[in-house]
Amino acid sequence: MEAQRTKPDPTPEQRRVITGNAAAAHAVRLCRPGVIATYPITPQSEVIETLENFHVNGTLDCEMIAVEGENSAQNIVCAAATAGERVFTATSSYGLVFMYDAMLQTAGYRAPVVMVNVNREPPGIHAVCSGQQDMIATRDSGWLQVIAETGQEIMDLVIMAYRLAEDDDIQLPIMVNYDGYYLSYLAEAISIPSQQAVDDFLAPLCAQPARPALRPGTGMGAGAHGLGTGFVELRRKHLLAMERAKDKFDEVDALFAADFGRTYGGQIECYRTDDAELVLVTSGSAVGTARTVIDAQRDAGIKVGLVKLRMFRPFPRQRLAAVLHGRQAIGVLDRSVAFGWDCGPIYQEIRALTPEIGIVPLLGYIDGLANMDIPKPHIETIVTDLAAAARGESRPPVSWLVAGA
Amino acid sequence: MALVDPKTAPGAATFPTEASWSDASKDLLCLTTGSWRTEKPIVVVEKCTYCGQCYLFCPTQCITPGETYFPIDLTYCKGCGICAKECPTQAIVMVADGDEADGSPADQT
Numbered sequence: 462m463e464a465q466r467t468k469p470d471p472t473p474e475q476r477r478v479i480t481g482n483a484a485a486a487h488a489v490r491l492c493r494p495g496v497i498a499t500y501p502i503t504p505q506s507e508v509i510e511t512l513e514n515f516h517v518n519g520t521l522d523c524e525m526i527a528v529e530g531e532n533s534a535q536n537i538v539c540a541a542a543t544a545g546e547r548v549f550t551a552t553s554s555y556g557l558v559f560m561y562d563a564m565l566q567t568a569g570y571r572a573p574v575v576m577v578n579v580n581r582e583p584p585g586i587h588a589v590c591s592g593q594q595d596m597i598a599t600r601d602s603g604w605l606q607v608i609a610e611t612g613q614e615i616m617d618l619v620i621m622a623y624r625l626a627e628d629d630d631i632q633l634p635i636m637v638n639y640d641g642y643y644l645s646y647l648a649e650a651i652s653i654p655s656q657q658a659v660d661d662f663l664a665p666l667c668a669q670p671a672r673p674a675l676r677p678g679t680g681m682g683a684g685a686h687g688l689g690t691g692f693v694e695l696r697r698k699h700l701l702a703m704e705r706a707k708d709k710f711d712e713v714d715a716l717f718a719a720d721f722g723r724t725y726g727g728q729i730e731c732y733r734t735d736d737a738e739l740v741l742v743t744s745g746s747a748v749g750t751a752r753t754v755i756d757a758q759r760d761a762g763i764k765v766g767l768v769k770l771r772m773f774r775p776f777p778r779q780r781l782a783a784v785l786h787g788r789q790a791i792g793v794l795d796r797s798v799a800f801g802w803d804c805g806p807i808y809q810e811i812r813a814l815t816p817e818i819g820i821v822p823l824l825g826y827i828d829g830l831a832n833m834d835i836p837k838p839h840i841e842t843i844v845t846d847l848a849a850a851a852r853g854e855s856r857p858p859v860s861w862l863v864a865g866a
Numbered sequence: 867m868a869l870v871d872p873k874t875a876p877g878a879a880t881f882p883t884e885a886s887w888s889d890a891s892k893d894l895l896c897l898t899t900g901s902w903r904t905e906k907p908i909v910v911v912e913k914c915t916y917c918g919q920c921y922l923f924c925p926t927q928c929i930t931p932g933e934t935y936f937p938i939d940l941t942y943c944k945g946c947g948i949c950a951k952e953c954p955t956q957a958i959v960m961v962a963d964g965d966e967a968d969g970s971p972a973d974q975t
Contacts, residue, residue: 569886570885570886571884571885571886572885629884632884632885672883672885673883673885673887680889680890680891681887681888681889681890682886682887682888682889682890683885683886683887684886685886685887685888690880691880691881691886694880694881695881695885695886698881698884702884
């Protein structure tokens with residue numbers, strides 16, 4: 462990584478009411494990428510529009526490359542990252558799957574690209590609507606995948622994403638996900654850190670051993686064919702790096718808390734789980750609603766807790782097993798589906814932890830597809846179900862909570 | 867055999883770096899695509915008019931201009947036969963590869 466750029470620092474810490482998309486753009490500006498290549502798509506376009514504004518008014522000094530599509534965008538940031546630059550791109554839905562082959566390449570090259578993916582239903586049943594299915598469609602791409610709950614978390618997670626992806630021990634691309642519409646367009650009061658604070662937080666990356674880099678006039682091969690044992694070695698290294706990324710994410714969260722005073726718990730956040738008999742697991746903006754319901758249920762004497770999944774790839778197996786072990790019933794709320802499993806993907810993966818968790822009622826819920834709201838009564842239904850299942854009453858393993866279903 | 871951790875097994879790794887980097891001036895890892903071949907092209911030098919069609923059409927770019935004809939680098943030639951198909955004077959013929967008695971000129975084996 463090259464030394465930090467030396468633009469004047471005109472931006473002290475400030476608190477402003479901005480959208481989730483604007484929060485992502487401010488975070489990117491503060492991280493000073495050298496190359497940005499992004500193609501507009503609803504509901505992400507505001508991210509690139511805001512960055513273009515920063516670029517035009519001189520507060521963002523970088524190469525801003527206009528492209529004809531997302532496939533080119535991903536190829537450009539992959540190439541720039543292998544040349545040693547800090548990079549950024551953003552997309553959603555159709556755009557995400559249009560760059561799928563390039564995403565696999567970026568991951569295989571171990572290029573530390575930071576990408577925002579504003580969650581939206583992908584192609585198939587046309588829907589310009591929120592939903593996590595686009596992220597799920599790329600879960601085996603070899604990228605790190607993290608999920609934000611609020612506008613402030615979008616801001617903070619993008620900054621943490623650079624610290625994680627560019628860590629010498631990780632060197633992996635990372636996708637920062639947040640719910641389209643619910644988080645992309647809604648505005649809230651968000652603390653925007655000072656330039657100096659973000660520079661200081663990312664400074665350790667510059668002190669790392671230099672990564673190899675493609676440079677004109679030097680004969681370096683990146684992603685050169687490693688047939689046979691070479692291929693296996695690269696695959697194995699990739700998987701081991703993903704395993705290391707879990708603890709590293711916890712570590713980055715703690716470092717962020719020390720610098721900025723906000724902590725999110727790393728891979729997962731456990732909310733009122735200490736003495737909980739029932740636990741609900743969910744992710745994204747639905748966590749805010751769930752938190753409110755959990756508080757009300759606690760007031761009513763129900764011992765229920767909440768686990769917020771912040772990291773989806775790698776999957777936080779160890780921390781989830783530790784917190785879910787010994788409960789009387791577990792519920793999982795998904796905003797997407799796992800084709801071929803008749804359940805949601807987060808539910809599917811938590812089921813795979815059964816040997817560690819133990820055999821207790823494990824109930825899956827599919828809700829919030831295509832911008833359908835996840836209101837408080839839906840979460841209350843889940844808690845009621847979990848309490849009944851814990852008493853030994855029969856409940857279906859997977860339920861669809863969408864209105865009218 | 868169990869997989870070893872390439873980061874902690876000295877000498878076990880093909881790649882010295884975490885990612886798939888190699889030094890092109892020394893040991894760039896590459897495919898010798900010539901090993902994929904079942905037929906190989908032979909240039910009948912007397913028929914060659916040095917028109918360069920084979921050089922232009924070769925997808926693997928293993929044909930380069932020589933003194934009087936266009937020699938083919940058989941390390942990388944996949945044996946696709948496009949050069950033989952395109953040659954206007956039939957100066958390139960495809961023969962079964964690996965046949966010792968194919969009559970190849972000494973410089974085209």
